[in-house]
Amino acid sequence: MNRFGFFILFIIIIFSSKKLYSKNIKVCSTCEFKSLEMAIESSCNYDSIIVEKGIYKEFNIIISKPLTIFGKGTPTIDGNYRGEIFEITSENVTIEGFNIINVGESFKNDNAAIRIKNSKNVTIKNNFFENIFFGIYLEKSSFCKIYNNSVTGKATEELYSGNGIHLWHCKNILIENNIIKNVRDGIYLEFSNQCNVINNISQNNLRYGLHFMFSNDDTYRKNNFQNNGSGVAVMFSRNIEMLDNVFQENWGSASYGLLIKEINDSKITNNVFLKNTLGVNMEGSNRISFKGNDFIKNGWAIRVRGASYSNSIVKNNFINNTFDISYNGNINKNLLHKNYWSKYNGYDINKDGIGDLPHRPVSLFSYVVNKSPGAILLIRSLFALILDFSERAYPIFTPTYLIDNEPSINKSE
Amino acid sequence: MIKILSYCFYDITRGYWISIYLSFYLFLGFGLLFLNNDISSAIITLMNIVIYLVPFISLIFGLTYYYSSREFTELLLVQPLKRKTIVLGQFLGVSICLSLSLVFGLSIPFFLVGAYNIENIFDLFVLIVLGCFLTFIFTSISYIISIMNDNKIRGLGYSILIWLFLSVIYDGFLMSFLIYFEQYPLEKISLAFVLLNPIDLARTLMILNLDISALLGYTGALYKIYFGTFNGIIVSSIILFIWLLAPVILMLRIFKKKDF
Numbered sequence: 001m002n003r004f005g006f007f008i009l010f011i012i013i014i015f016s017s018k019k020l021y022s023k024n025i026k027v028c029s030t031c032e033f034k035s036l037e038m039a040i041e042s043s044c045n046y047d048s049i050i051v052e053k054g055i056y057k058e059f060n061i062i063i064s065k066p067l068t069i070f071g072k073g074t075p076t077i078d079g080n081y082r083g084e085i086f087e088i089t090s091e092n093v094t095i096e097g098f099n100i101i102n103v104g105e106s107f108k109n110d111n112a113a114i115r116i117k118n119s120k121n122v123t124i125k126n127n128f129f130e131n132i133f134f135g136i137y138l139e140k141s142s143f144c145k146i147y148n149n150s151v152t153g154k155a156t157e158e159l160y161s162g163n164g165i166h167l168w169h170c171k172n173i174l175i176e177n178n179i180i181k182n183v184r185d186g187i188y189l190e191f192s193n194q195c196n197v198i199n200n201i202s203q204n205n206l207r208y209g210l211h212f213m214f215s216n217d218d219t220y221r222k223n224n225f226q227n228n229g230s231g232v233a234v235m236f237s238r239n240i241e242m243l244d245n246v247f248q249e250n251w252g253s254a255s256y257g258l259l260i261k262e263i264n265d266s267k268i269t270n271n272v273f274l275k276n277t278l279g280v281n282m283e284g285s286n287r288i289s290f291k292g293n294d295f296i297k298n299g300w301a302i303r304v305r306g307a308s309y310s311n312s313i314v315k316n317n318f319i320n321n322t323f324d325i326s327y328n329g330n331i332n333k334n335l336l337h338k339n340y341w342s343k344y345n346g347y348d349i350n351k352d353g354i355g356d357l358p359h360r361p362v363s364l365f366s367y368v369v370n371k372s373p374g375a376i377l378l379i380r381s382l383f384a385l386i387l388d389f390s391e392r393a394y395p396i397f398t399p400t401y402l403i404d405n406e407p408s409i410n411k412s413e
Numbered sequence: 414m415i416k417i418l419s420y421c422f423y424d425i426t427r428g429y430w431i432s433i434y435l436s437f438y439l440f441l442g443f444g445l446l447f448l449n450n451d452i453s454s455a456i457i458t459l460m461n462i463v464i465y466l467v468p469f470i471s472l473i474f475g476l477t478y479y480y481s482s483r484e485f486t487e488l489l490l491v492q493p494l495k496r497k498t499i500v501l502g503q504f505l506g507v508s509i510c511l512s513l514s515l516v517f518g519l520s521i522p523f524f525l526v527g528a529y530n531i532e533n534i535f536d537l538f539v540l541i542v543l544g545c546f547l548t549f550i551f552t553s554i555s556y557i558i559s560i561m562n563d564n565k566i567r568g569l570g571y572s573i574l575i576w577l578f579l580s581v582i583y584d585g586f587l588m589s590f591l592i593y594f595e596q597y598p599l600e601k602i603s604l605a606f607v608l609l610n611p612i613d614l615a616r617t618l619m620i621l622n623l624d625i626s627a628l629l630g631y632t633g634a635l636y637k638i639y640f641g642t643f644n645g646i647i648v649s650s651i652i653l654f655i656w657l658l659a660p661v662i663l664m665l666r667i668f669k670k671k672d673f
Contacts, residue, residue: 251624251627252627253627253629255627277627277628297454299625299627299628320454322625322628368588368592371592371595372591372592372595374591374595374599374600374603375588375591375592376628376629377587377591377603377607377617377629377636378584378587378588379620379625379628379629380457380460380461380616380620380625381584381613381616382461382465382580382581382584383580383581383584383585383588384584385461386581
């Protein structure tokens with residue numbers, strides 16, 4: 001026998017051995033097992049449970065052994081508002097293809113549609129969650145994958161609602177391709193490190209689209225945060241990478257695209273901030289690099305509050321914002337360099353793509369508004385316009401150190 | 414009165430200044446809508462122009478019309494006509510002419526270009542109504558000035574001064590007031606300040622209708638609550654009407670007592 005034959009034999013042995021030791025258990029209204037709970041009880045480790053199409057009224061299903069639970073034709077698990085639906089306490093569990101609805105509200109237990117507790121290698125994919133309190137709740141787990149799910153809540157008030165995907169003390173979690181709507185926080189990470197949040201859509205959430213607390217070394221990219229109370233809040237964390245996200249239409253009297261508070265050493269690259277009341281609100285944050293972001297039509301593009309040191313804002317595009325930058329206090333080694341400003345009215349005689357005159361992004365009116373917020377009442381008034389014009393011609397009040405010495409003439413890609 | 418009004422109306426529409434005024438708005442409207450693919454920001458730009466330009470043009474136009482038709486007014490005074498009807502007819506003729514060119518000049522480009530939705534139409538409607546109010550208010554002010562001053566240069570000076578005061582200097586005082594007393598709760602006082610100046614009132618009413626009102630944020634929440642509720646709308650329209658009526662009544666009284 002040649003090598004190829006051995007290979008085929010090997011494959012056959014592997015597959016047949018799996019067939020030998022793990023069995024498929026069917027659940028349907030006419031099968032031996034009519035409920036998922038019964039099927040799980042009589043299953044062995046590494047069995048597959050296939051649930052046929054139908055409605056199953058079950059709750060508090062505890063999965064304490066490694067199983068693959070597969071819904072054929074998206075069967076519905078209806079919790080009847082009585083408690084949690086799945087609780088996974090074992091490693092290597094997969095839940096796929098279900099429509100999970102009606103999770104009971106509880107303020108003592110934070111009821112979730114799927115709770116993953118002290119576990120590893122759990123995969124939750126291709127599920128629909130509706131009328132949930134908390135969606136997927138991971139506690140002290142690691143190496144889990146959550147993808148292609150759709151989570152829709154019914155949140156109306158912040159106090160009485162839960163989060164879409166909630167991580168607490170987790171590590172190495174992948175959250176990909178999910179759609180999360182109408183919950184309190186779309187995705188919430190607390191004490192969770194090395195997590196990846198990729199390509200999700202989080203919209204119409206009451207509070208934040210994505211919320212970090214005390215979580216380090218995480219990456220989120222290619223997500224879309226639209227029309228949330230605020231887009232993303234990153235607080236008390238470090239080494240967060242934010243790439244290629246879109247923050248849009250987080251519009252209201254107290255809305256942010258991105259709220260950064262007490263975070264260090266992070267990168268904000270190639271994001272788009274479109275039509276937010278406040279594009280980025282930064283407070284007590286150090287060594288953050290903004291690069292290649294587009295700030296378009298925001299009320300304020302970037303607002304820097306106190307105690308922010310050594311941040312760099314390089315090669316970003318500031319296009320048609322009402323105020324580009326608003327600043328409290330000193331410049332604190334923060335750097336503005338080679339950005340494109342749609343408000344720049346200098347010239348470029350030697351055609352090297354860099355404006356020959358430096359640009360001051362803080363207008364006098366925005367400076368005044370920063371000092372006494374009541375003056376915002378005069379927005380769009382002729383007086384404010386004249387004020388800005390005269391200050392630009394002959395700067396006296398606006399901070400001289402806040403300056404982009406080499407403003408770009410063309411939008412950077 | 415209707416006869417004087419219609420005569421005045423035809424007299425103005427035959428002149429070329431009013432067609433310049435109309436074509437300016439047409440040009441502006443078309444230009445903004447073609448250059449700007451975002452209708453709501455076009456409306457914001459229009460607002461900036463309309464709120465400040467309308468008072469200025471009304472003042473100057475009212476003034477020049479009164480001075481140029483002075484002999485005709487004297488001729489009418491010889492006739493057995495009430496003084497009230499003469500001045501009211503002329504005033505209404507001027508302000509209706511100006512308002513009509515504003516209405517057509519702003520609405521024709523919008524409906525011809527056609528890229529609009531209900532919200533934009535409502536914004537435009539509010540803008541036009543506020544513009545008409547400002548036209549009437551400032552035409553009557555210009556009449557007061559021109560009746561009181563036979564000297565044309567002095568009349569022109571006063572009206573430019575009034576325009577400058579209400580559109581720029583007043584806001585400057587308001588801003589320094591807000592900065593100086595920033596420690597105090599100023600919302601209600603500044604609200605009163607806004608109500609006292611027709612240009613500020615029109616600007617605030619317009620901004621609260623547009624989506625940049627979100628920028629007012631926490632500090633502006635009171636204005637939003639005030640102007641957004643039914644009571645607020647009633648109160649601010651009453652004040653607009655007072656602004657409309659008070660100068661007219663003053664104008665009638667001055668004209669009655671004037672010795673020609």
